[in-house]
Amino acid sequence: xxxxxxxxxxxxxxxxxxxxxxxxxxxxxxxxxxxxxxxxxxxxxxxxxxxxxxxxxxxxxxxxxxxxxxxxxxxxxxxxxxxxxxxxxxxxxxxxxxxxxxxxxxxxxxxxxxxxxxxxxxxxxxxx
Amino acid sequence: xxxxxxxxxxxxxxxxxxxxxxxxxxxxxxxxxxxxxxxxxxxxxxxxxxxxxxxxxxxxxxxxxxxxxxxxxxxxxxxxxxxxxxxxxxxxxxxxxxxxxxxxxxxxxxxxxxxxxxxxxxxxxxxxxxxxxxxxxxxxxxxxxxxxxxxxxxxxxxxxxxxxxxxxxxxxxxxxxxxxxxxxxxxxxxxxxxxxxxxxxxxxxxxxxxxxxxxxxxxxxxxxxxxxxxxxxxxxxxxxxxxxxxxxxxxxxxxxxxxxxxxxxxxxxxxxxxxxxxxxxxxxxxxxxxxxxxxxxxxxxxxxxxxxxxxxxxxxxxxxxxxxxxxxxxxxxxxxxxxxxxxxxxxxxxxxxxxxxxxxxxxxxxxxxxxxxxxxxxxxxxxxxxxxxxxxxxxxxxxxxxxxxxxxxxxxxxxxxxxxxxxxxxxxxxxxxxxxxxxxxxxxxxxxxxxxxxxxxxxxxxxxxxxxxxxxxxxxxxxxxxxxxxxxxxxxxxxxxxxxxxxxxxxxxxxxxxxxxxxxxxxxxxxxxxxxxxxxxxxxxxxxxxxxxxxxxxxxxxxxxxxxxxxxxxxxxxxxxxxxxxx
Numbered sequence: 001x002x003x004x005x006x007x008x009x010x011x012x013x014x015x016x017x018x019x020x021x022x023x024x025x026x027x028x029x030x031x032x033x034x035x036x037x038x039x040x041x042x043x044x045x046x047x048x049x050x051x052x053x054x055x056x057x058x059x060x061x062x063x064x065x066x067x068x069x070x071x072x073x074x075x076x077x078x079x080x081x082x083x084x085x086x087x088x089x090x091x092x093x094x095x096x097x098x099x100x101x102x103x104x105x106x107x108x109x110x111x112x113x114x115x116x117x118x119x120x121x122x123x124x125x126x127x128x
Numbered sequence: 129x130x131x132x133x134x135x136x137x138x139x140x141x142x143x144x145x146x147x148x149x150x151x152x153x154x155x156x157x158x159x160x161x162x163x164x165x166x167x168x169x170x171x172x173x174x175x176x177x178x179x180x181x182x183x184x185x186x187x188x189x190x191x192x193x194x195x196x197x198x199x200x201x202x203x204x205x206x207x208x209x210x211x212x213x214x215x216x217x218x219x220x221x222x223x224x225x226x227x228x229x230x231x232x233x234x235x236x237x238x239x240x241x242x243x244x245x246x247x248x249x250x251x252x253x254x255x256x257x258x259x260x261x262x263x264x265x266x267x268x269x270x271x272x273x274x275x276x277x278x279x280x281x282x283x284x285x286x287x288x289x290x291x292x293x294x295x296x297x298x299x300x301x302x303x304x305x306x307x308x309x310x311x312x313x314x315x316x317x318x319x320x321x322x323x324x325x326x327x328x329x330x331x332x333x334x335x336x337x338x339x340x341x342x343x344x345x346x347x348x349x350x351x352x353x354x355x356x357x358x359x360x361x362x363x364x365x366x367x368x369x370x371x372x373x374x375x376x377x378x379x380x381x382x383x384x385x386x387x388x389x390x391x392x393x394x395x396x397x398x399x400x401x402x403x404x405x406x407x408x409x410x411x412x413x414x415x416x417x418x419x420x421x422x423x424x425x426x427x428x429x430x431x432x433x434x435x436x437x438x439x440x441x442x443x444x445x446x447x448x449x450x451x452x453x454x455x456x457x458x459x460x461x462x463x464x465x466x467x468x469x470x471x472x473x474x475x476x477x478x479x480x481x482x483x484x485x486x487x488x489x490x491x492x493x494x495x496x497x498x499x500x501x502x503x504x505x506x507x508x509x510x511x512x513x514x515x516x517x518x519x520x521x522x523x524x525x526x527x528x529x530x531x532x533x534x535x536x537x538x539x540x541x542x543x544x545x546x547x548x549x550x551x552x553x554x555x556x557x558x559x560x561x562x563x564x565x566x567x568x569x570x571x572x573x574x575x576x577x578x579x580x581x582x583x584x585x586x587x588x589x590x591x592x593x594x595x596x597x598x599x600x601x602x603x604x605x606x607x608x609x610x611x612x613x614x615x616x617x618x619x620x621x622x623x624x625x626x627x628x629x630x631x632x633x634x635x636x637x638x639x640x641x642x643x644x645x646x647x648x649x650x651x652x653x654x655x656x657x658x659x660x661x662x663x664x665x666x667x668x669x670x671x672x673x674x675x676x677x678x679x680x681x682x683x684x685x686x687x688x689x690x691x692x693x694x695x696x697x698x699x700x701x702x703x704x705x706x707x708x709x710x711x
Contacts, residue, residue: 026548031471038465038544047613054606057599064595068504070517079521079600083607086525090395091615094622098396102627108637111276113347113399113459 138245198250298324375422383417391526
């Protein structure tokens with residue numbers, strides 16, 4: 001990274017203005033404070049929230065066992081295991097199922113489901 | 129003399145819907161219609177309130193063709209559905225306020241009125257009448273989805289009319305077995321009529337392999353139409369099950385399957401309104417299972433689940449309707465990052481998602497816990513039911529997948545699709561806001577869910593906010609979200625792709641149509657072949673006759689006189705014999 005020589009006078013008026021305020025004109029005002037949700041770092045680190053929550057609940061589950069235990073409740077964190085495994089199975093089944101069941105959108109020859117070019121907003125008032 | 133204060137309250141809405149259909153076109157008249165759509169359900173709720181006495185009310189008795197019909201029965205079970213349908217009609221009316229459509233307005237009123245009249249029916253024949261009216265009146269909401277929805281509407285109508293015909297056949301057989309008593313009470317599956325009625329109800333509430341009309345028609349209906357459709361038909365069927373088949377064992381297994389199979393379709397479906405249609409199917413499974421268990425606690429759970437389900441499912445359909453209205457599509461592959469443009473809709477959608485996933489402090493937590501707990505209690509007595517408990521927990525993780533995460537994430541978050549649209553219209557926001565408020569209020573630990581308890585048909589002794597309930601539910605939900613994050617981070621979660629996903633309707637839309645087309649082609653060929661053969665035969669016969677009898681034919685040849693005399697004598701003998709026999 002090039003350093004500015006100490007003796008060089010920098011003309012602040014002619015320097016490019018890199019620190020422009022972000023343009024939020026196309027963002028809803030209510031959404032502006034939440035734009036951080038779209039940051040990559042937030043998305044990548046979001047996992048810690050449910051992960052920590054899950055471990056806290058597993059510990060609490062050991063302290064407060066169910067009043068009506070199922071056979072699998074002898075295993076600590078059984079509901080977490082069920083939730084994790086079930087969710088993973090469902091998602092992992094998606095690829096083979098998609099290969100098996102997916103066809104082109106016009107497979108039945110009826111034009112599929114609504115697309116942007118078929119916006120009912122633009123048909124407003126013409127339904128009478 | 130009919131007491132107008134004692135007529136079935138649904139009839140007021142049907143009448144108002146007919147009046148709406150006659151209101152002329154135009155902006156000014158549209159407001160009159162809208163006033164009808166919002167105010168008449170409130171009036172109907174008032175009529176229910178003034179008829180309800182706290183005891184079972186049987187009224188509107190009619191003698192027709194030797195049959196005794198009870199057109200109104202209000203009791204603790206039907207009352208909940210009646211109020212619920214009025215409430216959701218008001219919300220739907222507000223949601224569709226911007227839509228100046230005479231057909232939608234009148235259909236919505238007649239449809240909702242028929243559903244209300246159906247749940248208040250005291251006999252099977254009255255039920256049949258309104259059962260069919262719900263089908264006929266609601267198909268217009270599908271057709272308002274445009275040309276693409278025409279085929280789906282026809283299929284919807286055919287399937288629902290078939291359901292009604294089966295119901296009528298079942299009712300006739302059942303009535304025979306009870307000596308002409310058509311009262312709509314417990315029916316059971318002990319006689320063939322009861323089985324037929326169960327099949328009819330099964331079609332309407334989406335039993336496995338009978339479900340596809342829902343995923344076919346709902347996503348193709350108009351924006352307002354889908355929201356309206358999601359509230360009535362299936363819940364009317366759940367009422368009929370709760371009335372006629374409570375404690376029927378087979379429903380436990382049907383319900384458990386219903387909770388599980390839609391999650392596999394929802395995960396690969398690209399269109400969010402169709403994902404929600406699968407989700408609707410899955411939620412109905414919990415209700416069917418609870419009815420099969422049949423204990424007081426299970427039935428309370430079912431009634432509560434119906435109530436909250438109508439609200440949060442409408443809320444989810446409303447939020448996707450708002451997206452469709454603004455963006456023009458609800459295909460996940462085309463969406464993403466919409467919270468930047470529609471943050472209020474996003475929040476409402478998240479509340480709906482949290483409610484359906486049964487997060488503590490949100491709608492379904494109390495009611496779904498009751499249903500699952502009732503199955504757990506039943507499993508303690510009958511060990512084989514632990515499998516059902518496992519299936520319901522599996523399905524709960526599935527609900528988290530398709531409705532809890534997929535719908536809000538791929539619509540409002542995920543990658544930024546770059547679409548910048550306006551926030552939903554004010555009336556949609558008001559309707560979604562009210563539904564969101566209800567989702568939170570009915571699950572609130574201090575005085576909230578107790579309001580729900582007050583509506584339940586039996587005295588409730590169930591505490592949802594115990595430490596173990598909350599902790600174990602959070603375990604399940606946090607684990608599911610963790611799994612989602614892991615799968616996304618490692619790129620295992622499949623990308624949303626545009627496609628038509630084959631389901632059971634392939635059997636009649638493709639296989640059935642292919643068979644019919646083949647039979648039609650074969651019939652045409654056969655008819656053509658027969659026609660040719662007949663023509664050939666007639667042609668040959670004509671030629672033969674011509675060869676014999678024409679002026680140039682064999683019969684025209686000059687015969688010898690001896691032969692002629694012999695023939696004449698033969699004819700005389702024959703005539704004499706005939707005359708002798710006859711005379």
